[in-house]
Amino acid sequence: MISSYFAVDLNRDHTLQNQEIHTLLWLIDNEEPSEERVKKVILEMDSNNDGTVQLIEWCKYLGFLEKMTGNFEVDVKLNQLFNIVFY
Numbered sequence: 592m593i594s595s596y597f598a599v600d601l602n603r604d605h606t607l608q609n610q611e612i613h614t615l616l617w618l619i620d621n622e623e624p625s626e627e628r629v630k631k632v633i634l635e636m637d638s639n640n641d642g643t644v645q646l647i648e649w650c651k652y653l654g655f656l657e658k659m660t661g662n663f664e665v666d667v668k669l670n671q672l673f674n675i676v677f678y
Contacts, residue, residue, distance in 0.1 A: 596649045606643040609633065 599607060599615045607615075612633055616624040636644045636652045644652075 596646055606645055608643050612644065
């Protein structure tokens with residue numbers, strides 16, 4: 592999961608901006624995303640509202656805390672997708 596974040600961080604500034612999320616969505620969907628879709632996804636991930644996505648926000652978006660054990664679990668479908676796209 593962390594390696595997929597850095598694979599998308601094209602300018603290596605340790606945050607994901609609009610263009611990097613745009614590229615990511617294009618790879619996932621196999622078609623260019625609208626600017627509206629990119630903004631919506633950023634709003635969903637950007638918990639501190641600074642307009643970028645930090646690694647912790649990325650991890651929170653792709654995963655969840657399993658309620659019974661308190662363990663951090665990764666959404667298996669998203670994890671598999673990143674393995675296909677980036678590896």
